[in-house]
Amino acid sequence: xxxxxxxKNASYKLTRPRRIILNFLTKQRTPKTISEIYAGTKRQIDxxxxxxxVELLQSLGIIYDxxxxxxxxxxxxxxxxxxxxxxxxxxxxxxxxxxxxxxPKDFTVIAHSLSLTxxxxxxx
Amino acid sequence: xxxxxxxKNASYKLTRPRRIILNFLTKQRTPKTISEIYAGTKRQIDxxxxxxxVELLQSLGIIYDxxxxxxxxxxxxxxxxxxxxxxxxxxxxxxxxxxxxxxPKDFTVIAHSLSLTxxxxxxx
DNA sequence: TGCCAATTGCAAAATACTTGCAATTATAAA
DNA sequence: TTTATAATTGCAAGTATTTTGCAATTGGCA
Numbered sequence: 041x042x043x044x045x046x047x048k049n050a051s052y053k054l055t056r057p058r059r060i061i062l063n064f065l066t067k068q069r070t071p072k073t074i075s076e077i078y079a080g081t082k083r084q085i086d087x088x089x090x091x092x093x094v095e096l097l098q099s100l101g102i103i104y105d106x107x108x109x110x111x112x113x114x115x116x117x118x119x120x121x122x123x124x125x126x127x128x129x130x131x132x133x134x135x136x137x138x139x140x141x142x143x144p145k146d147f148t149v150i151a152h153s154l155s156l157t158x159x160x161x162x163x164x
Numbered sequence: 165x166x167x168x169x170x171x172k173n174a175s176y177k178l179t180r181p182r183r184i185i186l187n188f189l190t191k192q193r194t195p196k197t198i199s200e201i202y203a204g205t206k207r208q209i210d211x212x213x214x215x216x217x218v219e220l221l222q223s224l225g226i227i228y229d230x231x232x233x234x235x236x237x238x239x240x241x242x243x244x245x246x247x248x249x250x251x252x253x254x255x256x257x258x259x260x261x262x263x264x265x266x267x268p269k270d271f272t273v274i275a276h277s278l279s280l281t282x283x284x285x286x287x288x
Numbered sequence: 289t290g291c292c293a294a295t296t297g298c299a300a301a302a303t304a305c306t307t308g309c310a311a312t313t314a315t316a317a318a
Numbered sequence: 319t320t321t322a323t324a325a326t327t328g329c330a331a332g333t334a335t336t337t338t339g340c341a342a343t344t345g346g347c348a
Contacts, residue, residue: 133268135265153277216327
């Protein structure tokens with residue numbers, strides 16, 4: 041099911057802000073913060089609505105969030121994978137990665153997030 | 165090198181707020197947020213100083229920070245490991261876990277962080 | 289096309305975090 | 319042990335980030 045189908049399926053409208061943010065995020069190669077989304081959509085959308093839209097899209101599993109180790113919350117439209125961020129210039133790269141764990145007995149695991157930090161060649 | 169040696173070594177003083185926060189964090193079994201540290205030290209320390217102290221201790225590698233998937237920043241005194249947090253009641257548990265990745269060619273990997281979220285038995 | 293609930297933009301509020309500065313304190317030298 | 323001094327603190331104000339109430343607008347359906 042694609043993004044628009046998921047929205048309709050949950051009986052949400054496809055509004056202008058939702059269309060613009062969805063379109064913006066699907067074009068990005070790396071995860072983006074709220075303020076990058078706000079700036080990247082040329083401030084066509086009020087920031088309160090950016091927060092509300094991103095929250096909704098995330099709750100429907102259309103976009104995903106991630107904390108990278110520079111202490112900011114990022115959003116991405118692709119299915120969640122892993123990233124490394126440069127401590128100095130904040131450059132972000134995708135990272136092929138394998139995580140193994142024995143699910144804890146008294147928890148149902150819903151999601152996991154892995155991020156790495158380091159220095160990229162031009163900063164080190 | 166223990167916490168106090170690390171402080172002295174970097175020529176920082178062992179002040180009352182630093183001692184209290186260090187003592188508080190080393191007693192905790194699970195990571196704590198700024199406001200939990202503030203409350204847990206019985207507000208003996210101004211909140212600006214809590215922020216400053218935690219930032220300093222972290223920069224010296226005496227404590228560590230972690231974002232759990234309930235969107236809050238946590239601090240812990242033990243060497244960093246992994247946690248799962250309940251989406252509903254925010255209960256936290258430690259998680260034995262193994263992470264494997266091929267270090268990216270153009271990055272020096274400094275640290276990694278893995279966190280999981282789910283529902284604990286009493287919430288599901 | 290027109291209706292109506294959902295959604296938006298705006299402004300204000302709440303929360304989270306940072307900073308400048310005078311008063312205080314930990315350390316080391318006397 | 320006392321004193322000098324630079325580091326550190328608490329306070330209060332400032333900035334940044336996120337949330338909320340509400341009137342105006344809009345998307346989807348009849």
